[in-house]
Amino acid sequence: MTVGIVEDDDTLRAAFTQLVDGEAGMSCVGAFESAEKALDALPGRKFIFTNGSRKHAEAVTARLGVSRHFADICDIHALEYIHPKPMREAYERFARAHGVIPRQAAMFDDLPHNLETAHRIGMTTVLVHGLTEHPEHQAMAGWTELPAHIHHRTETLAPFLAEIDAALADSRSAPSSADLTLESRPAKLSFA
DSSP, X not given: OOOOOOSOOHHHHHHHXXXXXXXXXXXGOOOOHHHHHHHHHSOSOOEEEOSSOHHHHHHHHHHHTOGGGOSEEEOTTTTTTTSOTXXXXXXXXXXXXXXXXXXXXXXXXXXXXXXXXXXXXXXXXXXXXXXXSXXXXXXXXXXXXXXXXXOEEESOHHHHHHHHHHHHHHHHHSOOGGGOOTTOOOOOOOOO
């Protein structure tokens, strides 16, 4: 279900906030130790960019045990309720507020349409594929290839992050260009 609030109505905003801040569905969220380790090793600032509320994002990350890894949360309040993902204005506001340079950033999302705008503004995109009853998740089950706006896809986030960390470690320990002969070529890394 998607909820959009476009009127400047405090009653509607309060009701929406109460809905997304609730504990509904939290019983299935638990500690995510493998993601904790992978996030710990991954360089760079990390943010949560959500159409939900900060309070809900904080509750989920606390239950997952990964809160400390995120520099900030850009939520529906910061987007003034009328600029949610996938609107371009949402991404531009997020990037400006946090000093994010899109071509130097990656966007992870479980909905393909939220990655379209991220791709258009220059971000690397990663689809974290979950199979739920959501219509977009159901449609993904029939894909034979990724759409052009999705650069990478993973069904399990922690191993994917660990793979990125390993690739970064390999690149840090690789010989400098002065050490390479004409015959040697660095391996091309792919996270598909």
